[in-house]
Structure formats: structure tokens, C-alpha cells
Amino acid sequence: MRILQVSAELFPLLKTGGLADVAGALPAALAAAGVEPRLLVPGFPAIRESLTHECAVAPVALPWSEGRAALLRGRLPGFDVPVYVLDAPGLFDRPGNPYGDALGIAYPDNHRRFALLGLAAARLAEGVDGSWRPEIVHAHDWHAGLACAHIAASRTRRRNQARTVFTIHNLAYQGLFPAEQFCDLGLPPPHYAVEGVEFYGQVSFMKAGLHFADAITTVSPSYAREIQTPEQGCGLDGLLRHRAGELHGILNGVDYAVWSPVRDRSLAQPYSVERPEGKADCKAALQRECGLDVRPDAPLFGVVSRLTEQKGLPLVLEALNDLIDAGGQLVVLGSGDARLEAAFADAAARHPGQVARRTGMDEGLAHRIYAGSDVVLVPSRFEPCGLTQLYGLSYGALPLVHRVGGLADTVVDTTLEDLAAGTATGFVFNAFTGDAYRRALRRAFALWSRPEYWARVRDAAMRQRFGWDTAAQRYVQVYEGLLQR
Known part of the structure; x- marks a missing residue:
């Protein structure tokens, strides 16, 4: 089974x-x-x-x-599979991140850049590489959404028989462009319709x-249910x-070859669930590195995140005095919303030794x-899957x-029942309010005051496994279902 994965980013080269x-x-x-997977990247x-x-x-x-x-074909370091690269210097040879310039301003021709990525996927599905032709094209997020539309258009002209899978990584980022830019996308005119790419007078990648893919996946079972509601359906x-019959929630995995304290070379000291002593050395080293x-x-609380409203970081700021007054420390790594950046910078200036911001x-x-x-803080307003909490568990x-x-699918709250059963792995709050967040924060401090119980919960957390093998089997089932139609 030949699978072409289409994505705008690729760790460790571009993230x-x-x-x-x-x-x-x-x-x-x-x-x-x-x-048999292969990759297509810009x-x-x-x-x-x-x-x-x-x-x-x-x-x-x-x-x-x-x-x-x-289209070029070659090899990238760290990957054992062939990679196709869409070589278009006028579109992709630019500074900044994949989507905007060094100031974070989106490139005005992003519609062309990522439409061409979809068009290149369709050409591979049509067999332009005589040595390999995909049976399934798996497109990731809005940047690759037009792959499904171009392949559907090509299929109606009987140029390919490939099936398509589209994975939603975050429905809130939709790739919206003015309607007049539709003419640059290379799609048949009938595709600009309600039963197509039109979305309230705009083009939505x-x-x-979502419309043209043969199957849709998203990155957790709970998120698959939530996005079918007006509250989170955007x-x-x-x-x-x-399309609920074609929608599958498949939980993301963790690459434990990269995210494991046993073999992580960036740490001051390796450690494991069986030999956790090195974590104390890592904590002291982090405190020194960050000026704490x-x-x-x-108790040291960490945030590794884009600084956006979605990530619930206003809750962290709202309850910061509670954390400080209880004797905690906070380190924040990330960038994004200027107001949040300024607020965390101000907190670090007001609380030297207790708050650090990078x-x-x-x-x-x-x-x-x-x-x-x-503790790793992930108080997101909504969260398709979240990898931060999975890395924290590890x-x-x-x-x-x-x-x-x-987050709901992967973290078990420290209730009395789950503490007794040995299944608790963290702290969970239900309502997205400051009061609910503060109660979870107080539970964290209460558990910290009981080192024996803290060690038990940490042990249970580190024993969790969310490997990619399980997720890959689920994707294979989706692929096989499409090919059997």
C-alpha cells in the first residue's frame, strides 16, 4: 500500500x-x-x-x-523513505517561518504557495513519477487541503484513482483567502461553490x-466529537x-526516541521511572539556566507553548499570584500574542527568582x-490533541x-478514587474559568505537600505510553477501508 504524506512542516528540519x-x-x-510511505513537502x-x-x-x-x-525526489536526514520536494524558489525561498516573514506577517501569496503544494500532490497521484504512484494521498491541515480538491478534479477526468485522507490538526486555522484569488488555484470553476471551497464568500483551504477528502481524521477522539458542535466547529x-461517517479521531503519538528522559542528550542528567533521581538534577540545572x-x-511549573488565547494562558496570568504566594515557580517558553508576551515579561520582572520567561x-x-x-501547564480553551501534556507525562x-x-483523552485527574487505583497522572479542571483553574492549582500544591503520593502519581505518569505504533495501525485501517470501497 503506497501512501503519500503531504505536509508543510517536518521535524527536525522545519517546525x-x-x-x-x-x-x-x-x-x-x-x-x-x-x-510504503513517501513524503511531499515544500x-x-x-x-x-x-x-x-x-x-x-x-x-x-x-x-x-x-x-x-x-518536483524533485531525494533523501532527507533522519528519514528512511524517499521524499518529494516541491522546488519553487519564487514561492518558498524566503526568510521567516513557512507562513510569514520575520515579523510574523503572513505572505500575501500564501494561497498560491499552498495551492501549488496540492497541485503537486495531484500530479504525483497521476503518475508523473513513473517508478512510484500513490494509492492514498494523506494531506495534513489546511496547507495541504487543496491536494484533496485537485485530486478529486483529476479523478473526474479519469487521470488518477488515488483516494485521499485529510487530517485536521487545528480547525481554528482554516486558510481563508479572498474569493477573487480562486482564479490562482488551478481548480475548475464549479469548485467555487457551497459544495466546494466557498466559505461565507471566501476560499477555505x-x-x-473536509469536502473533497474520501476520509477525514483528526488528532483525538474527543476533538472529533467536539468539532461537530457549534461551540468548536468554527x-x-x-x-x-x-460527514461524520467518514470522520475518525486518532490520537497523536509520541516519538519516544526523541522524547525520553533516558536518552535525551540535552538534559543535565538522564533519568527514568525506575531511577528518577536525575530529575532533581535537571530541575536544579533549569533553575540556574533560567535565573530562578x-x-x-x-514546585516548578512549566509552560512550553505558543502564547495565544487558545492555550488558556490568561488563566495562568490571572492566578499567578496564587502560584507565587504558595511558594511555586514558573518558567515560560514561547512567543505569539504581544499582550501575553508583555504580561509574562512583566511578571518575570516583578518576581525575579520565581518567574522566568524565554x-x-x-x-x-x-x-x-x-x-x-x-508540573506542565496546559489549560487550553480548546486543544485538538496536545503534545505538550504527552511530553510532560514522559x-x-x-x-x-x-x-x-x-487533554481529556490522555490525563487522569488526581481524584481520591484514581489515587487509590494508581491511575492518576495529573490535574484536570472542567469549566474554563479562573476559579476552576485555581482549584486544580490548589490540588497540585496539596499533592506536592505529600511527597510519597507525588512520587506515586509521577511514577504512573511516566509509565504512560502513547506510541505512534497504535496510531499507525488506526491510520492503516482507514487506508484499507478506502481501498476496499
């Missing part, structure tokens, strides 16, 4: 969030499950510079007049994936309810925060989470 982790880990898991500088053993496959005709593009809940008071008795996304520091923290940083999406 802005969890999408890259998924795109980087899933191919190996699929190969271990017995399928030719961003980090990708293009890392490509070896490259050969030209075919040019890709642009739907507009200027520029050039071609996300809706293209205007697409009606379409998702209509080196206090083993102070900007950007430093991969090594992120690992050290998981290893050095006692490193023995107990997650404090809002009961929503993948």
Missing part, C-alpha cells in the same frame, strides 16, 4: 508546532506497520539545503503566468480538505456532522523545561489541563 512532530514521526510508524530553505541524492521528477505547471516549479460543524532560585522544595521556540530548552518542571512533569480534546 513551528506539533504538526511538524506528527509529520516527522508518522512515516516511520507507517513503514513499521507494513505500508522546498523551504531548510528542506532544500538538506536534500541529498536528488533527481528531477517532473516540472509542475503553474496556474498563473510567472515563475517555475518542479480547510473546507476543501462554522464547519454542519459539514462535519454531514535553586530550591528543590519549590521567547521563541528553543527545542533544547523545551526538553529541559519538561525534564526540570514538576518526563514526569505532571500535566495540569482543561478537560477538553486530547
Whole structure:
């Protein structure tokens, strides 16, 4: 079974969030499950510079007049499967992240950039590489949504028989563009319709994936249910309810070759569930690195996140004095909303030794925060899956989470019953309110005051396993179901 995975990001070469982790880990898991995966990614500088053993496959005709593009095939470090790179320097050879410039401003031609990615996927489905042709094209998030639309258009012209899977990583980011830009997408005019890519007078790449894909997946069972409601459907809940029979919630996995305190080379000291002593060394090292008071008795709370409203970080700020007054410490790594960045910077200035703030996304520091923290804060307003809490579990940083999406599927609250059963792994609050968050925070401090119980919960957390092997088997079942139709 030949699977083409289409994604805009790919860990470890290009990452802005969890999408890259998924795109980087899933191919190996699929190969271990017995399928034949390959990748298609845009030719961003980090990708293009890392490509070896490259050969030209075919040019890709642009739907507009200027520029050039071609499909290359080669190898990328860390991947045992062939990779296709869409080489279009005029579109992808730019500074900044994949979607915007160094100031975070979205590129005005993003509709062209990612429409061409979808068009390139369709050309591979049509067999432009004579040595390999996918049976399934698996498109990830809105950036690859037009792959499903282009393949559907190609299929109606009997140019391919490939089936498509579209994975929603975050429904809130939809790839919306003005209607007048539809003419740049290379799609047949009838595709701009309610039964197509039109969404309230705009073009929606996300809706293209949802409407045209043969199967839809998202990254946790709870999120699959939640996005069918008006509260979390982002205007697409009606379409998702209509397609509920093709919608599958498959929980993301963790690549434990990367996210394990036993073998993590960025840590001050390795440790494990059987030999947890090294975690104290990691905590002291993190406190020194971030300018916090080196206090083993102070519970250290960590945040590794984009700084956005979605992540529930206003709750952290609202209850910051509670955390400080109870003797806790906080370290924050991330960037995003300017108001949140300023608020955390102000908190660090007002509470030296107890609050530290670092900007950007430093991969090594992120690992050290998981290893050095006692609690990882993930109070998201909504959360499709969340990888932060899974990394926290692996490193023995107990997650404090809002009961929503993948957070609800992966963290067990420290109720008396679950403490007695040995199944508690963190702290969960139900209502998205400051009071509910504060109660969870108080439970964390109450457990911290009982070291024997804390050690038991940490032990249970570190024994959790959310490997990609389980997720890969579920994806294979989806693929097989499509090919058997």
C-alpha cells in the first residue's frame, strides 16, 4: 500500500508546532506497520539545503503566468523513505517561518504557495513519477487541503484513482483567502461553490480538505466529537456532522526516541521511572539556566507553548499570584500574542527568582523545561490533541489541563478514587474559568505537600505510553477501508 504524506512542516528540519512532530514521526510508524510511505513537502530553505541524492521528477505547471516549479525526489536526514520536494524558489525561498516573514506577517501569496503544494500532490497521484504512484494521498491541515480538491478534479477526468485522507490538526486555522484569488488555484470553476471551497464568500483551504477528502481524521477522539458542535466547529460543524461517517479521531503519538528522559542528550542528567533521581538534577540545572532560585522544595511549573488565547494562558496570568504566594515557580517558553508576551515579561520582572520567561521556540530548552518542571501547564480553551501534556507525562512533569480534546483523552485527574487505583497522572479542571483553574492549582500544591503520593502519581505518569505504533495501525485501517470501497 503506497501512501503519500503531504505536509508543510517536518521535524527536525522545519517546525513551528506539533504538526511538524506528527509529520516527522508518522512515516516511520507507517513503514513499521507494513505500508510504503513517501513524503511531499515544500522546498523551504531548510528542506532544500538538506536534500541529498536528488533527481528531477517532473516540472509542475503553474496556474498563473510567472515563475517555475518542479518536483524533485531525494533523501532527507533522519528519514528512511524517499521524499518529494516541491522546488519553487519564487514561492518558498524566503526568510521567516513557512507562513510569514520575520515579523510574523503572513505572505500575501500564501494561497498560491499552498495551492501549488496540492497541485503537486495531484500530479504525483497521476503518475508523473513513473517508478512510484500513490494509492492514498494523506494531506495534513489546511496547507495541504487543496491536494484533496485537485485530486478529486483529476479523478473526474479519469487521470488518477488515488483516494485521499485529510487530517485536521487545528480547525481554528482554516486558510481563508479572498474569493477573487480562486482564479490562482488551478481548480475548475464549479469548485467555487457551497459544495466546494466557498466559505461565507471566501476560499477555505480547510473546507476543501473536509469536502473533497474520501476520509477525514483528526488528532483525538474527543476533538472529533467536539468539532461537530457549534461551540468548536468554527462554522464547519454542519459539514462535519454531514460527514461524520467518514470522520475518525486518532490520537497523536509520541516519538519516544526523541522524547525520553533516558536518552535525551540535552538534559543535565538522564533519568527514568525506575531511577528518577536525575530529575532533581535537571530541575536544579533549569533553575540556574533560567535565573530562578535553586530550591528543590519549590514546585516548578512549566509552560512550553505558543502564547495565544487558545492555550488558556490568561488563566495562568490571572492566578499567578496564587502560584507565587504558595511558594511555586514558573518558567515560560514561547512567543505569539504581544499582550501575553508583555504580561509574562512583566511578571518575570516583578518576581525575579520565581518567574522566568524565554521567547521563541528553543527545542533544547523545551526538553529541559519538561525534564526540570514538576508540573506542565496546559489549560487550553480548546486543544485538538496536545503534545505538550504527552511530553510532560514522559518526563514526569505532571500535566495540569482543561478537560477538553486530547487533554481529556490522555490525563487522569488526581481524584481520591484514581489515587487509590494508581491511575492518576495529573490535574484536570472542567469549566474554563479562573476559579476552576485555581482549584486544580490548589490540588497540585496539596499533592506536592505529600511527597510519597507525588512520587506515586509521577511514577504512573511516566509509565504512560502513547506510541505512534497504535496510531499507525488506526491510520492503516482507514487506508484499507478506502481501498476496499
